[in-house]
Amino acid sequence: MIRTIRVRIGLAVFAVTVALLIAQGSWMLSRFERAGRDEVDAFLTAELSEMALLEGTPQLEALIRAETARRHRTDEMFFEIREPSGALILASENLPEAGLGPFRGEGPSPVFWEEPDPRSDEGHRHIRVADAVAEGRRFRVAQSLLGQQKGYWEFREDLLVALAIVASVAGAMAWLVATRALSPVGRMIDRARDLEHEPRGLLPRTGKGDELDRLADVLNRLLTGLREQVERTRRLSADASHALRTPLTSVRGNLELLATERPDSEPVQEALAQVHRLDRMVSGLLALERLAEHGFAGEPAPVDLGAVVDEIAGDFRGVALERGIELHASADDVVVLGHEGRLREAIANLVTNALRHTGSGGTVRIEAARDGGRARVSVHDDGPGFDPADAERLFERFYSIGASGTGTGLGLAITRATARAHGGDAFATSDAAGSTFTIELPLSGPPGQPDRVGPMLTSRCAP
Numbered sequence: 001m002i003r004t005i006r007v008r009i010g011l012a013v014f015a016v017t018v019a020l021l022i023a024q025g026s027w028m029l030s031r032f033e034r035a036g037r038d039e040v041d042a043f044l045t046a047e048l049s050e051m052a053l054l055e056g057t058p059q060l061e062a063l064i065r066a067e068t069a070r071r072h073r074t075d076e077m078f079f080e081i082r083e084p085s086g087a088l089i090l091a092s093e094n095l096p097e098a099g100l101g102p103f104r105g106e107g108p109s110p111v112f113w114e115e116p117d118p119r120s121d122e123g124h125r126h127i128r129v130a131d132a133v134a135e136g137r138r139f140r141v142a143q144s145l146l147g148q149q150k151g152y153w154e155f156r157e158d159l160l161v162a163l164a165i166v167a168s169v170a171g172a173m174a175w176l177v178a179t180r181a182l183s184p185v186g187r188m189i190d191r192a193r194d195l196e197h198e199p200r201g202l203l204p205r206t207g208k209g210d211e212l213d214r215l216a217d218v219l220n221r222l223l224t225g226l227r228e229q230v231e232r233t234r235r236l237s238a239d240a241s242h243a244l245r246t247p248l249t250s251v252r253g254n255l256e257l258l259a260t261e262r263p264d265s266e267p268v269q270e271a272l273a274q275v276h277r278l279d280r281m282v283s284g285l286l287a288l289e290r291l292a293e294h295g296f297a298g299e300p301a302p303v304d305l306g307a308v309v310d311e312i313a314g315d316f317r318g319v320a321l322e323r324g325i326e327l328h329a330s331a332d333d334v335v336v337l338g339h340e341g342r343l344r345e346a347i348a349n350l351v352t353n354a355l356r357h358t359g360s361g362g363t364v365r366i367e368a369a370r371d372g373g374r375a376r377v378s379v380h381d382d383g384p385g386f387d388p389a390d391a392e393r394l395f396e397r398f399y400s401i402g403a404s405g406t407g408t409g410l411g412l413a414i415t416r417a418t419a420r421a422h423g424g425d426a427f428a429t430s431d432a433a434g435s436t437f438t439i440e441l442p443l444s445g446p447p448g449q450p451d452r453v454g455p456m457l458t459s460r461c462a463p
Helices: 002-054 058-070 146-195 211-261 266-294 305-322 340-356 411-421
Strands: 077-082 088-091 111-116 126-134 137-144 301-304 326-331 335-338 363-371 374-381 425-431 434-442
Touching (some): 002 058, 002 126, 002 137, 058 077, 301 340, 305 374, 335 434, 340 363, 340 374, 340 411, 340 434, 411 434
Parallel strands (some): 326 363
Antiparallel strands (some): 363 374, 425 434
């Protein structure tokens, strides 16, 4: 996004600069061309006046010879004097036989126009012609515009080069200024990413009292308010969970006593099952609150995820067989630093979720493997899958899609909280082949070897 804004600002300044320079260049070129034409017209007018004054004297022919002799192709001169009937009186040696075309002047004031140079084969060169009538004679003088045309094109090329340089410099300077101005936004974005997994902290300010500082203040107030609201919700959830433990224990004890007396009573058995589910739910909520507030107690130790996966597969193989589901496990030698009991619970939650959503005749696969500098445990099932848009919501508390109603709705939330508490993450993907739930953790060396802990990976889909 930042790069997009920088590029937009740079391109906008570049485009505006180009437009202004084109407008100014067009004005300068028109002024340059007009000034050149005015200069030629003034010169041709002076030549017509001198021809009129010298008409009938030997000096006129000498003037014409001198002017045509000293001129080059770029400013070549043409002279012509005719009677009113059109009969030629005097002309320069370089004048074509057809002359310079019909006369346009009707009086002593010269008339000016342009036409192709009679010596130009392609007609791309032009001459400027001045025509006037004096003493009953028609006087005409013309000058080649090739020199002016060359000057015009050279001037235009210089303007184009200057336009490209100035516009590029202006665009680059705008990009640099935008980069410098938006660098605090980049720091705010980086800090906001860090705050996603930190319980405290605020967005940085520039300290200049500018718009970015005001934005940071507003966002910090919003962030503080959201944290306070989350804390209130957490406290309410924790307090409610603690408060429910005692009455739940009492209700469960009474139901267990009643179930002993009436073992064939379905309502009693159903009520007892629901109380057990509610007790697990309360325990899950308390576990989530402890994770969010305090993390894990004790120092982390090397945990062989391959061995944990094999043990969990053995624990669930009977349940899978009872439901007609094939359960396969494959595990590499993968070691992480963590708390074995919590990681075992997190993986077991994924297997429980997969078995719950896989029908008879289906397959569940558990894999533990290395993925670069990460340890990955994935549980794949060939069940109906889920909408990829719901992938993140699956890890929310009490969110469920097509579940049978026997779970607590907290297993996946606990799994993600456990993974993040270990510096990793949990995520889910789904396609036509089923669903895959994955835990990724920083990879550690074998026991006794130096630890190799990678950066946290927050959103990576399993293959």
